[in-house]
Amino acid sequence: MDSYQHLVDTLALTLGVGWASGINLYAALLVLGIAGSTGDLALPPDLQVLANPLVIGAAGLMYAVxxxxxxxxxxxxGWDALHTFIRLPAGALLAAGAVGEVTPALEIAAGLLGGGLAATSHATKAGTRLLINTSPEPFSNWTASIAEDVAVFGGMWAALNQPWLFIGLLALFIALVAWLLPKILRALRKIGGGILRLFGRRPKPAPAAITTPGEPPS
Structure with missing residues (x-):
C-alpha cells in the first residue's frame, strides 16, 4: 500500500511541476522550495537544491517581477514569448527530477511528459493572453493573471496533498484545452488576417495617362 501511495504521489508531483511550469514557473519553484525547506515535503534528490535559501530567494524575486x-x-x-525558451525545458527538467532515482529511460519519459504538459499549459496561457490583449482595458489581464496565480498555487498544493484530486483536475484541464486551443488558434488567425487585410489593401495610385502632342488627354 505504501509503495502504491508513493507511486501516486510521485505521479502527481511529476505532472504537477510540468503543468505549473508552463503557467508560472517561479511560483512552482517557490512552492517546492518552501515546502522542502520547512520539511513539509521530502524533495527527491535531484530537486533538493530548490530548498536552498538562495534558490528560494531568486525564485521569489523573479515571481515578483x-x-x-x-x-x-x-x-x-512579450514575457510569455520570452519564457517559451524557459518554461518548457524547466518543466521537463523538474518532471525528470521529480521521479527520484529511477532508470534513465523512466527519467527521460518523465521529462518528455513534463515538457509536453508545460508546452500545453504555456500555449494555452499565451494564446489566451493574446486574445485578451485585443481589448484596450487592463482589467481582463489582471483577472486572468490572478486566476493563473491562484490556479498554480492551488494546483501545486493539491499535487502535494491530494494527488488523486490533482490528477482528476488535470484530466479535466487537458480535456478543456483539447476543446479550447483550436478555437483560440482560429481566433488568433482571424485577427491576424484582419490586420494583414487592413494594411495590405491600400488603394494603389492610378498610372498617369500617356498622351501624344496634339492629342487631347483621355
Whole structure:
C-alpha cells in the first residue's frame, strides 16, 4: 500500500511541476522550495537544491517581477514569448527530477511528459493572453493573471496533498484545452488576417495617362 501511495504521489508531483511550469514557473519553484525547506515535503534528490535559501530567494524575486509584468497589457505577451525558451525545458527538467532515482529511460519519459504538459499549459496561457490583449482595458489581464496565480498555487498544493484530486483536475484541464486551443488558434488567425487585410489593401495610385502632342488627354 505504501509503495502504491508513493507511486501516486510521485505521479502527481511529476505532472504537477510540468503543468505549473508552463503557467508560472517561479511560483512552482517557490512552492517546492518552501515546502522542502520547512520539511513539509521530502524533495527527491535531484530537486533538493530548490530548498536552498538562495534558490528560494531568486525564485521569489523573479515571481515578483512576473507578478507585475504578467498584469501589464502587451508586456505579458512579450514575457510569455520570452519564457517559451524557459518554461518548457524547466518543466521537463523538474518532471525528470521529480521521479527520484529511477532508470534513465523512466527519467527521460518523465521529462518528455513534463515538457509536453508545460508546452500545453504555456500555449494555452499565451494564446489566451493574446486574445485578451485585443481589448484596450487592463482589467481582463489582471483577472486572468490572478486566476493563473491562484490556479498554480492551488494546483501545486493539491499535487502535494491530494494527488488523486490533482490528477482528476488535470484530466479535466487537458480535456478543456483539447476543446479550447483550436478555437483560440482560429481566433488568433482571424485577427491576424484582419490586420494583414487592413494594411495590405491600400488603394494603389492610378498610372498617369500617356498622351501624344496634339492629342487631347483621355
Amino acid at each position: 512576473e507578478f507585475f509584468a504578467d498584469k501589464t497589457p502587451g508586456v505579458d505577451s
